Amino acid sequence: MDKKYVCPRCGNKNSRYVGVIKGKKYCRLCVSFQGKNAPAYTANLHKNHFLNLDYKLSDEQERIALKIKNNFENNVNTLIHAVTGAGKTELVYYSIILALNQGKRVGFAIPRKDVVIEITNRLKTAFPASLITAVYGGENHVLTGDIIILTTHQLYRYKRFFDLLIFDEIDAFPYRDSIILPSFLLRSARGAIIFLSATVNAADKANFKKQGGEVIELFHRYHGQPLPVPSIIQGWGLFRYWHLFWVMRLFFKSMDPVFIFVPTIAMAKKTFQFLNIFFKNGNYVHSQRTKRAKIINDFRHHHYRYLCTTSVLERGVTVDKLKVIVFNADHYLFDQATLIQIAGRSGRKKVDPIGRVVFISETISSAMKNAINDIREKNIGM
Ligand SMILES: [Zn+2]
Numbered sequence: 001m002d003k004k005y006v007c008p009r010c011g012n013k014n015s016r017y018v019g020v021i022k023g024k025k026y027c028r029l030c031v032s033f034q035g036k037n038a039p040a041y042t043a044n045l046h047k048n049h050f051l052n053l054d055y056k057l058s059d060e061q062e063r064i065a066l067k068i069k070n071n072f073e074n075n076v077n078t079l080i081h082a083v084t085g086a087g088k089t090e091l092v093y094y095s096i097i098l099a100l101n102q103g104k105r106v107g108f109a110i111p112r113k114d115v116v117i118e119i120t121n122r123l124k125t126a127f128p129a130s131l132i133t134a135v136y137g138g139e140n141h142v143l144t145g146d147i148i149i150l151t152t153h154q155l156y157r158y159k160r161f162f163d164l165l166i167f168d169e170i171d172a173f174p175y176r177d178s179i180i181l182p183s184f185l186l187r188s189a190r191g192a193i194i195f196l197s198a199t200v201n202a203a204d205k206a207n208f209k210k211q212g213g214e215v216i217e218l219f220h221r222y223h224g225q226p227l228p229v230p231s232i233i234q235g236w237g238l239f240r241y242w243h244l245f246w247v248m249r250l251f252f253k254s255m256d257p258v259f260i261f262v263p264t265i266a267m268a269k270k271t272f273q274f275l276n277i278f279f280k281n282g283n284y285v286h287s288q289r290t291k292r293a294k295i296i297n298d299f300r301h302h303h304y305r306y307l308c309t310t311s312v313l314e315r316g317v318t319v320d321k322l323k324v325i326v327f328n329a330d331h332y333l334f335d336q337a338t339l340i341q342i343a344g345r346s347g348r349k350k351v352d353p354i355g356r357v358v359f360i361s362e363t364i365s366s367a368m369k370n371a372i373n374d375i376r377e378k379n380i381g382m
Contacts, residue, residue, distance in 0.1 A: 049100040077213035084344025104163035155184040230357040263331035284308040329359035339371035
């Protein structure tokens with residue numbers, strides 16, 4: 001009898017997903033993940049790493065960061081549920097520096113490419129003596145470094161490689177519904193994994209504890225300010241554009257940068273074309289737009305004053321004094337979690353902790369209502 005086929009790359013054993021080409025079996029689940037593998041695991045000989053932070057962690061961040069480090073040393077997985085703007089990335093810095101100076105391999109996996117680039121920039125500042133390598137679709141020639149920051153899709157290149165693996169935005173597309181990515185994740189880890197999320201649910205937390213991990217919650221933003229509660233402006237049909245115009249005019253007076261979130265790719269361009277008649281120095285981005293990374297980078301350096309965007313920018317992009325408009329906020333693609341993430345874009349930096357978020361829509365969806373209630377609830381007791 002035929003020996004049962006086990007995919008060498010992803011570990012799939014289910015014959016439903018095994019195909020045959022020219023008499024040879026192959027795995028249909030991971031057939032699209034073809035490419036160079038990282039060199040086999042060796043200890044890292046470069047050990048003069050240091051942490052460079054020009055601000056202090058809050059007492060709560062400090063306490064949690066030490067706890068995570070402790071878990072890492074004891075090989076216990078940690079799940080961190082932290083509200084947007086709580087400064088989750090900083091929570092893993094002590095673990096990273098410890099691992100690096102012990103000659104261990106550190107990986108930082110994130111579902112989205114934009115966030116990979118953002119985190120890469122932040123870690124380059126925080127760990128100036130370390131070699132930081134970003135790996136994602138279109139950027140995968142160099143696979144080695146002291147810290148590898150990669151999209152979850154690139155994890156297949158690293159087999160039993162990371163002594164410390166951090167996995168950010170575990171709730172984000174496309175990981176949530178994938179069979180294959182969790183398998184790559186587990187196979188690339190050698191030691192403890194730290195999971196980070198802003199919107200993890202109670203069932204997942206209970207499950208995580210059952211499997212021996214520790215769940216840590218952090219609901220305070222690091223600058224000690226509450227999340228901005230969005231205000232709603234309702235308008236019928238074309239009146240929505242009228243409201244958009246007036247809110248933009250108001251935001252523009254302050255000279256602060258503005259994100260205008262829209263539900264679809266088509267609307268990103270259309271909304272920009274409308275705004276561009278009245279407001280210069282803007283642009284638009286979405287997942288299909290070429291040079292997206294450059295446009296975002298230019299925005300960060302104040303070459304643009306506003307960006308129309310789909311929820312591609314919902315996570316990870318941090319800009320000082322940002323103001324946020326969600327246009328057609330009642331669209332079904334704007335679910336509660338997305339709206340909360342978007343609201344969290346504003347008021348993230350210490351210079352402008354209040355922020356401003358406006359939902360413009362024809363109706364008030366239950367997602368909008370729930371998002372606002374959720375933000376209010378988390379703000380209570382701060
Ligand atoms: Zn496979």
